[in-house]
Amino acid sequence: MKKITVDDVSLRFRMYHEVATSAKEYFTNLFRTTKRTTYSDFLALQNLSFSISDGERVGIVGRNGAGKSTLLKTICRIYEPSSGKVSVHGRIAPLLEMGAGFHPEFTGRENIYFNGAILGYSKKQLRAIEQEIVEFAELEEFIDTPIKYYSTGMYMRLAFSLATTVHPDILVLDELFAGGDATFVRRGRERMYNMIDRASVMILVSHDQSLLRSLCERFIWLDRGKIVADGDVSVLDQYNAS
């Protein structure tokens, strides 16, 4: 049973106004009688509670800065909530932003292994899917070349192919991506839908109305860190009307 439970989760962000605090500033601030704060707190998520169970396809909508991406990152354990609890059953994987974990000096193959390892795959499992990734990316000739020599298209194809070959139970998507030449985009879309079909749970953050309507049946509307509404497609209509 794959399930996500978000229980009374708040997340406080500390915004630092300076580029970086240095040790010198830290220590001089210690001795200052009137404290000059170099940061301000703001609540990115405020007492959110909901749960998502097996088979659900959830779209998260809201204006810029509503906390959509922060919520996704909290579910993926990248951010630890300031209070409350997130529990996730099942293997969860954010769709890595195009080649986020790529190392330019590594060859394509080495990058497949490194990223695959991070996504929770064993060496054996990776060996089994390696060929599929390479073939889909159409990189048979260049797979043992360091990826810093790749063209943008090659790089994108490898990233996309890797991201869509791994099959997490819980799929988390932050805005869909498109890249490469026209045929690749078409093949890519097919593969994308295929991956979504195979995932037990999908969470999608997007501004693309038609995409949201075609992929999701439940919508959570966030505004300034709070849930405004949570329900079927009528929530999306409400949001659009607002």
Added chain:
Amino acid sequence: MSDKKIFQYLFELYEFRFVLQQLVRQQLILRYRRTVFGYFWTLFNPLLMMSVTAIVFSTIFKMDLKTYAVFLFAGMIPFSFFSASVVQSGQSLISNEGLIKKIYVPKLIFPLGVSVALLIDSVLAAAALFVIILVIGGNLSAALFFIPVGYFLLFMFSFGIAMMMTIGTVYFRDLQHVVGILMQALLFLTPVLYKPEALQGKVAWIIALNPLTPFIELFRAPIYLGVFPEAQIVLKAALLSIISLAVGLWFFRKYEHRVAFRL
């Protein structure tokens, strides 16, 4: 922190062992990829540095070059490992920022990867040095079997400090510059280039209090003197490494959750 939690923590680390393996590989291979001598630089580098130091200081101290070289090598092996792991771990989270902000990975894995890679470097460099030591007349004795124990204790001690350094550098980026200078100072305040007895007078207490001193002895006794280190020194080193590891782990766990916000 309850016992159960710490076991969970370590188990999670174990589950990510394949990532750790990849990180170590990354560390070991990348530096020397596409250089003519490749990985051999790892061995040549300390060798050349130490040879120059040996020539200069044996002259200053008016000691026989060969004897001094063995003495110096034996002290440099643990010191270099300590220094490198503390300095390089400091960078480990910062240089993997892109990853840490995109996907969940137990963060301890980054400084651990650095330390393990450096341990491999150090063991291989030590083996190469040892061949040279044998050629110029070092002691081949049963005491050498103590070296793995020495490495084990040294690793725990260094890794404890490295964990604190890793978190510290995320909060205060200045540390990465300060630590280099500190390590340079520490080299002179640790009996690596000279015998512990040589620094008398006002600064002798520094040597006595320097936590690195017993670790140098763990390597110097078997390699230079061909004897097992005294039990008292081994105990002291063991105690220091346990404290360092415990404090380091506590500190790391306390602050790692906030790292994603500070990077």
